[in-house]
Amino acid sequence: MVINIVDYVKTASTYEDGEVIYKLISDAIRRDEQVILSFSGIPSVPSAFINSAILRLLEDFSFEKIREKIIFVNTTKHINDLIKSRFEFVLSRLENN
């Protein structure tokens, strides 16, 4: 399933925007589909969007599953750094708890 973010939300900014995308991704992974998440037309996003759209998936699926099922495309360095640093931080917290 290809999820082109701008087709579903006006802005990729708030927790609520991210929640729309989270539901689409979460449902697709439950159906065991591969997700191609496209940030086309979005040069950067705040942490609230990444937290709710992607990080929250850790409540439903393992990191390995998320990594296997989601392919991020049309991303920028800013988006890539944010996704990776947020996962790195949350995973290190989970390991230590």
Added chain:
Amino acid sequence: MILVFFNYYLKKYIFESHSNRNTTIPLELVANQNATNFLYFKLMPWIGGEVGLSETSLSAIRTSIEEIFHNIRDHSGVGIGCVFAQHYPRKKQIELAISDFGRGIPELVRTIIPDISDTEALRKASEEGFTTKSNVRNRGAGLTNIMRYITQRNNGFVLISSGKAQLSAVKSNSIEPKITARTADGFYPGTLVRAILRTDTLEQAAEDTEIEVFEW
């Protein structure tokens, strides 16, 4: 509402020829529901015009400012903030001051850690992952992102005043900025975030919004 200072407070202009400079965005009240419009259609076009860069290339900077507006919406408990911006061309700096008169960081942190001082509360709030859980929107990364990006990528600095404390974030040689919290001389009723951007390194921010293949 734009507050043209003397006319608004004294009901008269000090000089007949008084007008706003192009290098200034006068103090403006911004309701939470208008924050996105203000940011996208007023503040960023103004910054772009001042430094001669496209809005797309400044979008990583825009995102940092957006985090501040999110903090006001999610934590302050008030529906409005205010913004002032000044470009200092000779100093190669743009200073943004974004404030609310809401609950303030120390009071919010004390809902989790009751006996913490204002200074320690500000330091605590700047730690990644710390959240007051005032609602589910926040997972404790907003302040970290603002400070990390503006200091480490833009070489600018961030000053936060709240309650009887002040916090500064400046560039360091490691991944994280150097953060210093201290007792303030006065009391700030709410939260004031001052972000001082360097205009001569903004092109670096433009590189951050170029397409890059994602790799874990």
